[in-house]
Structures are given as structure tokens and as C-alpha cells.
Amino acid sequence: MKEKIIIIDFGSQYSQLIARRIREMEVYCEIVPLIDIEKIKTGKEKVKGIIFSGGPASVYEKDAPTVNPEVFNLNLPILGICYGMQLITHLNGGKVEKADSREFGKAVLEVKNNDNPLFIGVKKSSNIWMSHNDHITELPKDFEVIAKTDSSIAAITNNNGIYALQFHPEVVHSECGTQILENFVFNICKCEKNWKISSFITEKTKFIKETVGDEHVLLALSGGVDSSVAAVLINNAIGHQLTCMFVDTGLLRKDEGKKVLEYYKEHFDLNIVFVDAKDRFLNKLKGVDEPEAKRKIIGNEFIEVFNEEIRKLKGQEGAKFLAQGTIYPDVIESQSIKGPSHTIKSHHNVGGLPEDLQFELLEPLKELFKDEVRKVGHELGLPDTIIKRHPFPGPGLGIRVIGEVTPDKVKILQEADDIFITELMEKGLYDKVDQAFVTLLPVKTVGVMGDQRTYEFVAAIRSVNTIDFMTATWSKLPYEFLEEVSNKIINRVNGINRIVYDISSKPPGTIEWE
Helix, strand or coil: CCCEEEEECCCCCCHHHHHHHHHHCCCCEEEECCCCHHHHHCCCCCEEEEEECCCCCCCCCCCCCCCCHHHHHCCCCEEEECHHHHHHHHHCCCEEEEEEEEEEEEEEEEECCCCCHHHCCCCCEEEEEEEEEEEEEECCCCCEEEEECCCCEEEEECCCCEEEECCCCCCCCCCCHHHHHHHHHHHHCCCCCCCCHHHHHHHHHHHHHHHHCCCCEEEECCCCHHHHHHHHHHHHHHHHHEEEEEEECCCCCCCHHHHHHHHHHHHCCCCEEEEECHHHHHHHCCCCCCHHHHHHHHHHHHHHHHHHHHHHCCCCCCCCEEECCCCHHHHHHHCCCCCCCCCCCCCCCCCCCCCCCCCEEECCCCCCCHHHHHHHHHHHCCCHHHHCCCCCCCCHHHHCECCCCCHHHHHHHHHHHHHHHHHHHHCCCHHHCCEEEEEEEEEEEEEEECCEEEEEEEEEEEEEECCCCCCEEECCCCHHHHHHHHHHHHHHCCCEEEEEECCCCECCCCCCCC
16 A cells, blocks of 8 residues: 555645646655545555645635545644635634735745744745635634735644645745645655656556456557557556457547557557447537537447447457546546536546446556656657657547537548648657647638638647646747648648637646537
């Protein structure tokens, strides 16, 4: 049982970033919507410390998210951040009220006591990042202020291992934030550095062997990073008990099926079955324009295909396990708890599957962020052409054709997307951005081409830079490059007469449009 730090998520956009920061310290950290007090009491969870995340609510509001007060009797260090600090104050008898002066953005932290274990090595005065409407007006009993800003209490503690910060140490704008988190993890929680990719591979290989036994595993192979790493990891563990099924849904990039199969046959000893299901997927999507409905239809149809095709495999009575390249952001974005967080979108790997699933799920990568998956891929010997490949969503172009999906729209989008990706590669920009694609909008505009009036679709180019895909900024691609891509798409692709460039970040947007 590996030791860990757990983050109780109260809906903060930064919860994932806290987890990433702690994992970078080689300490395992996971985000949970609720805490199971009994599991911790009985030792079934080897928790070394607990973090309360921030969140958009106010603790004095009706139905504000909260936690079982028994958490304070577990004799575990607790760190509250922003809303987490206010909740600690509220539950321990202090008072939180709406502030006369809100703090958003940069502020200056003044540390009162550098001997406090949370602030060892932290400068007396440093820049921090604030984001709050409320503030503490009355301290809980036995708590003291250990840092402040000009307008608010910035940090408090008591003698029972409870610490709380009004600011966000996890963001880069907080100069000493990493040091503060390290102090909590190592000085206060006494964690050891035991979260390493090499040990992850060893432990997960053992887990796969023990879980699967003599049974067969079916894996949906897309050619992307996640499913490729999952395939090689599982194949190394159980060999040809694994069957990889590549399903051409008709929603793939141009010539994707052909390229992927040729590549895998050349480089990997994988048992691969190819299924052409283009017509069946596109027929199922007729008349459907709601994003969640499309995702669920595609997820359901995947399972139907698997159930049918696995029975055809000679020499096998069927597979007991369905393996997927689900990763941690998929899980986080698909979970929802009452109050603080809402499901952003149901991922094909998580929320798009039917309730009467006929397989047991095997998801060996679901603890990992994207960059960690790539590290596992390197350790397993996968080439950069796979590891550095941009993510491609399981529902494919089904969620990049906004609105109803038709064969004609898919064809138009495939051609436009192929031009954009090819240009990125030829201009040496592909590896400088983390995900890039074209989305076809359900909007037509008037244009003029060769003195003729046109009335055709608008396409949006999207390119982002990110570390963990939980947050992302739009790529600052050269204007000349964007102009060239726009011209080529409009000139070569019948059906598009206008190109726009998406300059939204995540948050508030998501990377995909649907």
C-alpha cells in the first residue's frame, strides 16, 4: 500500500495543479470528491496528509460543500487552501464573512514566523496569488495568524497539525509556493519520495498479471499515446492474452486507420484485429446534435462492436476484460459531487460507457497525468513518433463536427485537419504545441471565390500549449503561418470559405469544443 497525500476537491480549478506539484516531488497524490473516514481510521488507506482545495462557494451559504468534522480527529496533518482555509475556520468555530475589499491576483505575503515548519526557507516577504471574496473576521479557538497581506489574514495554524492558506501556493505566480508545499509534504507529513515511473511500471505489471490471470483482455487501440502505452504495458505483462482491436468509426483523421495499422505491424508484436464500422457509427449519429448524446452513442456503439467482434475471434470463448487508455484527467473531469464540482463532459473512457457493460474494466494508466503517461512510454521503449503524438479524442471527429455529424461534414473536416497538421509538421511547429486540430462549425457564411458567391462552412483552428491538459493556453502561432494554413484550407477544401483561430484558454474553455 503506497503512502499518499489526498486532496479533497471543493470545486477549485487548481485542484489538479496541486496534485501535479506534489507528484513532481515524487510523492503520490490523488484527488477525491469525498473522504472515507473509516478507511483511514482502519489503516486501509495509507494517507500521510490531507489538503482541502479551494472552491467557488462561500462557507456561510446554504448547502455549501463541507466535510465530516471527524477529519480533524484523524491525527493527520491538514492544509487548507483558499476555500479550504475558510472551511477549516468555519468548522472550528471561527467566523468567515464577505470581504469589503476582494483580492484577485498578485498580493504580497508577509511571514510573521519563519520558524513555523510551513514557512521554513520561505522569504519574509514574497509575491503570492490571491483569489477570494471572503475573509476571516474571527479566528477559531487555539489558532494563530502566521502570515498576512495588507488586507487579509494569509495563513493560520494551531498546535494539532492544521495549517491553512488564503492564497494559492500551487500556481507559478506564488514565488515561494513550491517551497511551502514541500514543507507541508516533507517537514510536516513526513512523506518519502516513492512515486517513480520505473516503480509504477513494475507494480502495474504485477497488478495486471494478478488481475487478469488466464483470462483474455480486449483493448481499444486508437493509435494515440494513451492507448498505445496501455497496449505495450499490458502486452509486456500477459502477451497474446491481449487482443487489440482497432475500430474504424469513420470519425478518424484522414487515412488514420491505414497509417496506424502499418505502423504497429512494423514496430510492435501486438495481436491486432481491424474492424471497419464506419457506416454503422455514422448511421447511429444521424439527427443527433447534442454533445453528450453523441459521446454516449459513440461509447455505446464501441461496446456493441467489441461484444460482436470478440465472439468472432477464433480460439477464444470471449474476453473478460476491456482495457482502455483512461488517464487521470479523464477521471477527474467526469466525476461530480454534490455542490462544488460539476461534470464538465463525460469522457468516452469514463462516462460514455453503458451501464450494462459486459466486461470488467482494466485501466492501468488511470492514475497518471498525460506527461506521466509519456514518461511511462519512454521507459517502455516506445518511439517519439508515438509518445509525442498529439492527443486525439475517443469520439474522434464526432465531437469536432459541431452539431449533427454527416459523412460529408466528416470528409470536409478530415481534409482541413490534414492540411493544418501537415503544415505544423513541415514548419517544425508540431512538437512545439501540445494539441492541435480543426473544428467544423455549424455556421455558414457568405464568401466570394472566383467572382462567385459562396455560402459555406466556417472552420476553427485550435492549438494549445499545456503540461497536464487540465489547464491550457492557446498557442501563439506565427501570423504568417496561420495565414498560409487559412489560404490552403479555403483554396483546397470544398465546403469551407472562412477560417477563425480559437484564442480561448482552459479554463474557462475546454480544449475540445464539445
